Amino acid sequence: MKRLLLMVALCGLAALGVGLALGHHPYQGWPPLPPTRPGADIAMVAHPPALVMTTLHKDCYNCHSDHPDLPWYGYVWPSSAQVQDDIHRAGARLNFSEWDQLSPEMSRIRMNQVCTMVSEDKMPIWYYKPFHPEAKVTKQQAAAICNWANQMPIALTTQSASR
Numbered sequence: 744m745k746r747l748l749l750m751v752a753l754c755g756l757a758a759l760g761v762g763l764a765l766g767h768h769p770y771q772g773w774p775p776l777p778p779t780r781p782g783a784d785i786a787m788v789a790h791p792p793a794l795v796m797t798t799l800h801k802d803c804y805n806c807h808s809d810h811p812d813l814p815w816y817g818y819v820w821p822s823s824a825q826v827q828d829d830i831h832r833a834g835a836r837l838n839f840s841e842w843d844q845l846s847p848e849m850s851r852i853r854m855n856q857v858c859t860m861v862s863e864d865k866m867p868i869w870y871y872k873p874f875h876p877e878a879k880v881t882k883q884q885a886a887a888i889c890n891w892a893n894q895m896p897i898a899l900t901t902q903s904a905s906r
């Protein structure tokens with residue numbers, strides 16, 4: 744029995760070793776993601792402050808963008824199925840790579856949702872965190888996101904009415 748446990752543990756370690764050696768790779772799953780349009784990214788469309796942008800990049804782009812950087816377990820079934828499903832579900836809700844699709848109002852609404860999610864520690868999604876201890880949004884980063892969200896234009900109609 745002890746030997747069996749040892750075997751299982753060794754196999755686990757070996758799999759982990761192979762996985763780590765494989766490193767990170769761009770997404771090549773199915774269905775494929777749309778081609779990247781650099782000009783459509785929130786960075787180009789809305790020009791967030793640097794701290795906001797680096798936070799989104801580091802902690803959110805792996806699911807909420809058209810170019811996630813997948814860890815090794817994103818290629819190993821069954822976790823690959825979960826990772827690909829996450830990316831498609833997350834991207835359908837909120838996609839920082841397709842920010843040009845949003846009106847200014849929607850852009851602000853989305854950023855306010857982002858503010859809520861990071862302030863309440865609800866994103867990145869909980870099961871992602873043990874694998875990515877670095878993906879922790881600090882209070883300072885959350886505050887930067889919320890401040891910026893609150894400075895975004897409210898609605899075009901209110902703006903033009905006040906002119």
Ligand code: HEC
Nearest residue numbers: 802803805806829832833836837856857860866867868871
């Ligand atoms: C491991 C993948 C993953 C990461 C990383 C991740 N998310 Fe998500 N996110 C999801 C998934 C999956 C959903 C959809 C949940 C559902 O279907 O209810 C989601 C939903 C959301 C929503 C809700 C959108 C809506 O319309 O309801 C917001 C806002 C959000 N994420 C923000 C963030 C932010 C901000 C970050 C980075 C700090 C982040 N997410 C990181 C997977 C992720």
